[in-house]
Amino acid sequence: MLSTPLAEGAELTTLEPWQAAELTAFTDRNRAHLEPWLPWAHDVTDEAGARRFLQAYADKQARDAGRMFAIRLHGELVGGMIYRLFDTAEGSCELGAWLAPEAQGRGLVTEASRRMIEWAVDVRGLSRVEWLVDPANKASIAVARRLGMSHEGTLRSRFEMAGKRRDLEVWSLLSHEWREARGS
Structure with a gap:
């Protein structure tokens, strides 16, 4: 199986x-943890x-428009990462992540995000990486901060999930910021 070590x-x-x-x-094991933040957790019921x-996502990958990955701990699926959007013409992508509660606190999402940013910027030549997050999702906001992202603003009432309108904070990292942070 193709894999990249994280820890x-x-x-x-x-x-x-x-x-x-x-x-x-x-998803069944972690539904209560995932549903407040992830629209797909409401749809993956079987x-x-x-x-x-x-x-x-396989179709997106075939079009070079997105990708999905698993985060595994000792071979077990404990989370995932996506390029929800991947647009080489615009030079930007959007990262997303999820993680089971028992796998939190190990830096797995942060390290996986670094690997994905590295590939998007250094290999694919993208100029901008975005991270969109519900303002109440403090763990996800902490990842954006650890990655050196800047909070650009909040899209108010951006989408509906589970009968409630949700805001989304927009965080981003530009390619030159990524390179400067790594000293290259």
């Missing part, structure tokens, strides 16, 4: 449609829904 026993790997049963089981969700 001792942790890796970033592919997450593909054939792994729908695994994503379904993960293997068919998980397969549709994963296939949508």
Whole structure:
């Protein structure tokens, strides 16, 4: 399996449609933790829904418009990362992440995000990486800060989820900021 090490026993790997049963089981175990923040957690309620969700990202990857990855700890699916949007013509992408409660506090999302930023900026030549987050999601905002992102503002009442209008904070990192932070 293709993978990138993140920490001792942790890796970033592919997450593909054939792994729908695994994503379904993960979502079922973590639904209460995921649903406040992730619209897809409301839709992945069975293997068919998980397969549709994963296939949508496989199709995005085929168009070079997005990608999805698993975060694994000792081989077990404990979270994931996405390029929700990936636009080489505009030179920008949007990262997203999720993690099971028992895997938090290990720096896995931060390290996985660094690897994804490195690939987007250094390999693919993108100029801008975005991180959109509900203002109440303090853990996700902390990741954006650790990555050196700047808070650009808040999109008020940006979307509806579970019958409630939600705001989204926009955080970003520009390629020159990424390079300067790494000293290259």
